[in-house]
Amino acid sequence: MDNTTVLNPEFADLYIDEAYNPFRVCIQGLANEPITVRALLHRADDLLLDEAGFAGLGDYSLDAIVQRLAANRPRVAIIQGSPDHPAHMFDHEHTLRAAARIWQNGGVPFTFGIPVICDGTAQSNIGQSYSLASRNHTAMAVNINFEGHSYHAAYVLSGCDKTPTGILSGLASADRARRQPERGTAPVWAIFVPAHVLKGGTIPKRTRQKLQAIQDAAAAAGDRQLSDDIEENCHYILQCSSDEAFLGLLARAEEKGLLSQPEVEQILNELAAATCDDKGGICAFNGTGNSSRTLVAALGFVPAESELLTDEATSDIVRHNVDQLFRMFNKPEYSVCNLLEKNYANAIRIHGATGSSSNLMLHMPCVMRHAGFDVSLFDYARVRDSHAVPDIFAHSLTEGRDTFVLAQQAAAGLHHGMTSLFKALTDLGVPMDLDAPTVAGLTWGQRVAAIAVAVSPKLSQERSVIRITPIRAISGTDVMRGNFFSSCTLKVAGMSTESYERFNGRVFLVRYYENEIDCNHEMRATDFIERLAAMPALTPALLAALRRFNGAPEDQSVIDMITAGTLAFAFVIAGQGPKAFGMPELFAPSQNLRHHGVVEKTSTMITDGRYSGVTKGACVGHMVPEAYEGGGIGALIDGDLLWMQLSERRIDLLDSAAFLLGEVRVCDAAPLAERAELIAQRRARIEHRQLQVAACSMMDNVTDAEFGVVPLAVHRRATLAWPAKS
CATH class of the missing domain: 3.50.30.80 (IlvD/EDD C-terminal domain-like)
Known part of the structure; x- marks a missing residue:
């Protein structure tokens, strides 16, 4: 035991129950790592010193850190993304808040970052040939750092595109390896906190006037179709996706002689400058970023309070998240692989009901195969075909029902995010597994029972993104x-x-x-x-x-x-x-x-x-x-x-x-x-x-898309039946 002071008495006596502690068996880690912890806590102390409600950190001397490591207090890695991605611009502050709470709870905080490729930035150039590879590289990098430094758990600052499933794959692979009796180690626990939603932009008035002039010129030149196509795209919230459509439309207009190349470039520059809100976040369309948000929530990894944020996570939210993570320690039922096993069918049905990105048809089997389960595209089809799942997600970029609006509706208490989706589907007779656990410490059944209605009657169905009456019978992929x-x-x-x-x-x-x-x-x-x-x-x-x-x-x-x-x-x-x-x-x-x-x-x-x-x-x-x-x-x-x-x-x-x-x-x-x-x-x-793609990022030794495009070593290890045979 250690004699350091734990500021949160709920976890004063919490130690990870396992036979092997590498910081006791090998002195080198005990010598190397404490200075990284102290530097992290020093920065956290500086950030939070004058913040209301901050209770301080107490003693975080090297001696105190060494004592906690030697005693096998929870070692928690805060996984952050690179700040060159809009979803990770403010990960630094979030990381420091989480580190402070981990220390207050008696744990030992660490942090590491991973590169995050923005699929929007990579579109229409060679960058897209690195995008899917980045998921596999992320899984490997996370796994290497997590296992190499022997962390017990992860507090994941979940971002966009391939990153959430890449991180989850790496953690799942570590969890599965730790199940070997020879390891003598505890399983892996994790909480995911998705980045807030990025508010869509608006076409500047002067730019809209220029676009209208092009529409008028196109119509006068006899190209009514081009005029109509520009008009249609102007109804979308301004996102990188709608900017891409303008690129193609203006190319058609230039070829027709309606404007010059410098004029095209000026309009595109004006649109680009008006697209992203300064707060950053995950784009408001229901692309792979928000589909990944939906996936990790459906798999039970996201605290309800953090599922749909409209701004950076506050210290109160971060403290709540860290406390939830600590309450899972020493409980194998909340380990990464167990959450995946119990929630995978739920995630398939949520994916269909929300019309989420078809990219997840690759990422879902990828995560499960990293967890050791013999899952393919056809398991998705089997679950989907076993019971029809209706479309209950009225997401729109032209009618005021984008993901930012969904988050606003959640913040106003008009729905409960993922729990509302589970309730709506359950009420419609879809066989959701309500006994599956979540990081809230509650089953989905307990979470659903705690809310009276899926969507508040104060929110009209016309305005609601989540529908209690299906939009139509067909849905998903x-x-x-x-x-x-x-x-x-x-x-x-x-x-x-x-x-x-x-x-x-x-x-x-x-x-x-x-x-x-x-x-x-x-x-x-x-x-x-x-x-x-x-x-x-x-x-x-x-x-x-x-x-x-x-x-x-x-x-x-x-x-x-x-x-x-x-x-x-x-x-x-x-x-x-x-x-x-x-x-x-x-x-x-x-x-x-x-x-x-x-x-x-x-x-x-x-x-x-x-x-x-x-x-x-x-x-x-x-x-x-x-x-x-x-x-x-x-x-x-x-x-x-x-x-x-x-x-x-x-x-x-x-x-x-x-x-x-x-x-x-x-x-x-x-x-x-x-x-x-x-x-x-x-x-x-x-x-x-x-030859245009760097050799180190070629995906030679991977499976095909039916098995998630995973490395062959991962594919061979995925031998466990899913669902488990009774």
């Missing part, structure tokens, strides 16, 4: 199958009901691109529709067959067919998979599709890469096998026909010769042998393109 691939994903939550019904059963004509640069270039062209109409594959016989199948008049022109949607396209971008090019998000081409009023209503995009969580429309991703691995997507060519049966969750390559004769016949498989030479040429170009 579907796992699709087909005759030229093993699996892919389609975020049906990103499609309107009308689009879903229109696309179901439709035959699409393939327009093939070897990379997103080529796709972006063509989609941003003012003569994009004319280019599509001039495709050599559009023979008179094929056009006649498409007219018959889609019910178009025999004399309908190709342009009119495209405009009316009787000629629909599948824009295929291959060679983007994890092993080929790091599996980048194809946000820019998806935005160009989304904000092109003609093809957006009729066409789909298909890739072996990923999409941003904010992507809307019929965007199919994560296709396995990827083109680089010999997948059928890499054998497609302009003019191939794809039959999309959404209700059957299938996309199939059709026999073109049979289709010309009026028969819808599915091919046996992709024409890999017939197009072997073409496939070889494409692979050679992929390998040349790979």
Whole structure:
């Protein structure tokens, strides 16, 4: 035992119950680490000295720190992100507040930071080839530091994009390794505190006037579509995502001669300067950042009070969070792997009900495999298919229901965040596991029982993001199958009901691109529709067959067919998979599709890469096998026909010769042998393109998307059945 003073009497006698203490067995850590703790506490003391309610730190001399380490007091790592990311701008202050409370509770605080890549900053450049790799690197870095310095628990300043699931994966891997009897160590405990929500920007008045002038000029020049597309994008809150759409729209306007390149750049600069609030945070759209916020909360790792902050966490909130973490110590039921095991089915259903990012279809199995569970994409599908989950999340960037508004509604006491989602789904008969534990020390059932209603009657359903009456029956992300691939994903939550019904059963004509640069270039062209109409594959016989199948008049022109949607396209971008090019998000081409009023209503995009969580429309991703691995997507060519049966969750390559004769016949498989030479040429170009990515960040030794694109060592260790067999 140590004789240091513990300022919070609740934890005065708290020691971690385990057989092995590396700070007692090996003197070197006991000699090296205390100075880092004292420096951290000294900075915390300076920050909080004059803050009301601060009770001081007492004795934090090197002798006191050594005594606590030798006695096996809780060693807690505060994991923060790099301040070059908007979600982590103020992690330093949060870290010091947490460190102070850990010491007051009798623990020993440490901190380390990790690099955090901003997916927005990395869009449309080589940075996206590092984005998914960063998740695996984060898991490894967190695991190495956590295990190397023998921490008991983590207080995680949870940020954006891949970071939360990367950190959770690293902690889960440590927890699983510590279960080996030879280690003699306690499990791992963790609490996640998501960064506050970043308030969306507003287009400056002078900039809006410039955009209106472009709209007027486009209409006068006969391009009403461009005018309408700019108008539609102006209705969105100003975010990096809407800025990207303006980039494509203004490129079309410049090509048409409506403004010069310097004028385009000036407008884009004005938009950029007005986008992000000075407080930072996670962007207000329901992309991967907020989807990750939702995920860690659904998995039970987030204290309710910290789930939806609109500003930096106060000292009161931080103290509450740290106290909750300390109450879990020596209780294996609250360990990282146990929370994951018990809450994973809940997280799948919450993911579907909230229409969260399809990126999580990679990250969820990744986390579970790091925890040792043999989980794949098909476990997600199994849970999803076992009971329909309705859409109860009316998130909108144009109607005043973005994530910042969701957080404001929570702060006003109009709903209870994740607990309200659990209650709403339970009331609708969705089989949520209410016995699953959470870091609040309560089961979901206890949390749900503590609230009378999911959403306060003071908040009208029209204004509420969380709905107690389902918006519609379809939701979430579907796992699709087909005759030229093993699996892919389609975020049906990103499609309107009308689009879903229109696309179901439709035959699409393939327009093939070897990379997103080529796709972006063509989609941003003012003569994009004319280019599509001039495709050599559009023979008179094929056009006649498409007219018959889609019910178009025999004399309908190709342009009119495209405009009316009787000629629909599948824009295929291959060679983007994890092993080929790091599996980048194809946000820019998806935005160009989304904000092109003609093809957006009729066409789909298909890739072996990923999409941003904010992507809307019929965007199919994560296709396995990827083109680089010999997948059928890499054998497609302009003019191939794809039959999309959404209700059957299938996309199939059709026999073109049979289709010309009026028969819808599915091919046996992709024409890999017939197009072997073409496939070889494409692979050679992929390998040349790979040289743009630094060798140290190539993802060679990873699984495919069905298993979360995890390192092969992690994949091999994931042998535990989930759910556990009774």
